[in-house]
Amino acid sequence: MGLFHPNYNTPGPGVRKDEPRKKGPARFFEILGRDMGDLFRANLLCTLGFLPALILIFLGILGRTVLLAAAGGILGGILLGPCYAGLHDTILRAMRDEPGYWWHVYKKAFRRNWRQSLIPGAVLGFLLASQLFMGYFLLAGGQTDVISAALICMNVLLTAMIFPYLFSQLVLMDLPLGTLVKNSLLLALSFAPRSIAAALIQIIYWIVIISFLPYTALWVVLFGFALVELIVLMIIYPAMDKCFGLEERFRQQQAQRDAENRED
Secondary structure, three states: OOOOOOOOOOOOOOOOOOOOOOOHHHHHHHHHHHOHHHHHHHHHHHHHHHHHHHHHHHHHHHOOOHHHHHHHHHHHHHHHHHHHHHHHHHHHHHHOOOOOOHHHHHHHHHHHHHHHHHHHHHHHHHHHHHHHHHHHHHHHOOOOOHHHHHHHHHHHHHHHHHHHHHHHHHHHOOOOHHHHHHHHHHHHHHOHHHHHHHHHHHHHHHHHHHHOOOOOHHHHHHHHHHHHHHHHHHHHHHHHHHHHOHHHHHHHHHHHHHHHHHHO
């Protein structure tokens, strides 16, 4: 059996019907243990999608060429966007205990979401490139520019607060891009404690990853994106469920599928 080719003769992964969900760390380790293979595969594709952006941004920083870094962020973000959406889809399905074969489901989600994820991916790539570029030269300059540092920190914080909501809505609901952005901003502000907590976890996590490169490179390939995103989505998912009734919608869809299966 290949890395992305499941055995369709065996039952799909999932949990027993009506089994109560664990909470907190127990829930995190339950998902991680049960869906580790799926998370690894989605993370690997996300890493491959991000690699071109990382290379071009790094070359732009080395050459002190902001245009190269920005172009690298945009072009790399276009490649990253569909893979990042696929990672969100994988994690959210795991959080909903939705059974299924990962590669089969991933391909369907990819085909459904790739076009709409291109612009958010490009914007995210551009923001990451500008943040890394400005942050690097601010630190390398050896001088404390309080205003510039504050602006960069605010930019990073808002990016980390908004984009998890945006990509989660993108894979869960069929909404125009403008509505996704507006909803994401409102969610980030309306549930500020959750949003800030999720953002700070991302920021601290990636600061540690970047600070210890290249030693952390293998970890990024294995679970670098998936692990932190799982934690973040566990934090913000209750806010989205409260606003959009995601769990109720999923139960209705599951009941409809069960009824159709009984009829067949």
